[in-house]
Amino acid sequence: MAIDVDKDGKVGCAYYIAMDETLVLEEDVSMGGVEAVDTLLLHIQPTSIIIPNRAPGDLIEFLERDAHRFDDNEGSSSEQGSYVLRHLVSAQFDYEAGKEALAKVDLESSRPDPVQVLSLEEEPAHCIGSSGHNKLMRLAESINLDSCLSIGCAGAVLNDLERRRSSEESLSDERGPVLFRVMNIEMNTSTDTMLVGADSLTSLQILHSELHPNPQVRSSNNSEPKAKESFSVSGLLQALASSAQGKKKLRQMLLRPSTDLGLIQERQMSIGVLLRQDNGEIVKNMRRQLRKLKDTKTLLLHVKKGVDRVRGQLSIRIGDWKALLRFAMVSAQLRQATHALAGTSGVAIFSRICNEIDVRRFLFVGDMIIRTIDFQLSKENGHTEILQGASDCLDELRREFAQVCQMLPELKDSVVQGIPRAAVEHIHHCTIMPQLGFLIAVRLDPETAEGVYHGQHNRGGEWVMCFASEDMAYYKNQLMLDLDSQYGDLLSQIADEEIEVIMELSAAVLEHEEAILSASRLFGELDSLLALALAAEKYNWVAPSMTASNVINIIGGRHPLQELLVPSYIPNDCTMVGGCGTGGFEEDSTPTNEDEQGAAPSMMILTGPNNSGKSVYMKQVALIVYLAHTGSYVPATRATIGVTDRILTRIATRETVVNDESAFLVDLKQAAFSTNFATRRSLLLLDEFGKGTTAESGSALFAAYLTYFLDLGAERPKVLAGTHFHEVFENGLLRPGNDVAFAHMDVRLDPQAEDPEDQVTFLYRLLPGRGRASLGVLCAATNDVPRDVIERAEAIVALQERNEDLVAACSELTEEDQRGLEQAELVARRFLAMQVPTFSHGNQDGGSIRDMLKEVLATEGTEDLVS
Incomplete structure (x- = not known):
């Protein structure tokens, strides 16, 4: 992954997915800064990051926080980072160099160049009509060449991949040209995608990772994940997916919620079909079948790597062939189950599965595997075995080898007949080994490290020792050499023929690679929808009504995570309307009452006691809006959600010892990000903004912040704010109006209760109006x-x-303090009035001075002051 940030905070990014052999570019993010980089890290989860030497200091500090540290101290207990950070020369991130690198990528496109330029040397990409220029013109259809920083990052990634390929080739690895190749170039754009920053993903617990419980795994430098998904929306839903493909697709859906109403409604329709009562048994069978699938990309990657002999075994594991065979069988069953589903008419995912999954093709692939691999014998021997009948040549070699093995006892008799009778007992047996051929095994003499007998007094001369084991020495005589020339190296020939058979099978399977991967993607999408359907059924979620109008209307909303942790959850409503824009409210197929729209507020301010549920309410509204844009059902009785382009939060203050910013400054940066990026279709969450400074400054900032959004008029966003700054409203710092609504969480007070816990009862029910007190003292009690x-x-x-x-x-002063002060004043006055006598030198009377001080202090309550 390559990242570049310019002086104005614009962020460019490009990364390579080795499993997919795909180079992905992100559109440049203006004014994104470190916050945008943080979001990209959450989305991509890179193992290696490269940045230019001219990168800003704040970017370097931010990335070094979680970077892998190469510590040579064996006793070091510091945890290793999640990625390797490297600095490259800035020239590798140049825009023009990036375009040249992209033009050189061979995507094996079937489309011919519109103009062919015949030249002895390849012309630069900027030369009109050149091959490189034509490739760039085709790439411009799928990527935005105006994203200069990302194009430069793509060039840096391609150069790094070229370096890695050269390194592999220098190691004489035949797979060097295949590794790190780029077969596809894509670009992620912000079009039709809701923007949810890293702060929002963390604050709303959409993503929440925790370190692996095994500290050895956390500190190891390997490919194992060092963190796992904790209690979060992503973890909740991914646990319901059955396959690796489904979990991956579900994560993509959660990280890139859509603003495309057509796509959202398509997913809702799919979930509706899966939730139909008459489809219950079919859906359960689908889940069982999907659990049998493995990641086909990994399986096909193993097939692509080819086969060789490793310790006498074929390198492709028998489990991979079993998984491919199971994929063929499961594909047929899933397609049949899809046909049997009721109500699938007009739903794209089910139509695609029925029309695009070629069952005969996959059954043909499975039949080839069944007719080639002997699964029973492979299980017994622990490695891949070729089925008899898969190759006539291999069967002939095996028969010949079996005949040779039957000859081995006779060979021993022939050897014994030509040696002295005293040496017969030292001849153990005759055998055949790969690469060595026929051998005579003789008992080893420990003193000489040779065989006890090795052809002495034999007419044919002494035997040649090939090697020795712990108790045997292996020799060749003329008979063994004759047999080698007659039969050759049968075991090596068998091994070579097995490799040829497996290579033919691999090539035949790879002919259907695109169809297998396409089917795998469809099954992953089906599994992700099955997970969302299971969540809707298990947690009682409903389908929201999506509309183009800028509204949020939630009836009986619940927090999807909080309700799992409490015995009973109190649902609450929310009605908000954002700005209508300069052209008025958008037309929508769903009828909307414009009078109700005008009466609904665009800003809701929550007040009331601590611990009463204000923050949970704000988060539940945001999560319902978020889940609706992924196409999922939502935890509510009924919901109408307008298209929301971004969710911006000022909730959690994420501090680190690496960052020298104060908590208040972090809050200000989050708030500034919201003001810079909010539109009328945005949803803003502000929880106790301004609490990190004095009450006067904090309340003033809070009031000014809210007034800024209200003054946007028709372009105002939807704002949910929680605060304890009651002076903002009591002193009239925020102008009243129909755009602002006040609400508080209901509580019941009983000041007469003896137990402090019984003095306040939280009902967690939203009521209109402003709460007058925060009850902070009761919460402390x-x-x-x-x-x-x-x-x-x-x-x-x-x-x-x-x-x-x-x-x-x-x-x-208290009465006790007052009495003490009066006594102290009396003592001071007596001391000042005391007449101290004059004594001559050498005739001092210390006793009389002490008596005088006792008289001064002889006041009621002061006797204890005299020592």
């Missing part, structure tokens, strides 16, 4: 804060409610 602290806090709160001078009130 229910969380084991010491009683004296609670009493002091209650006294200060009472003074504030009476509008008394806190400085004067806090400076008043």
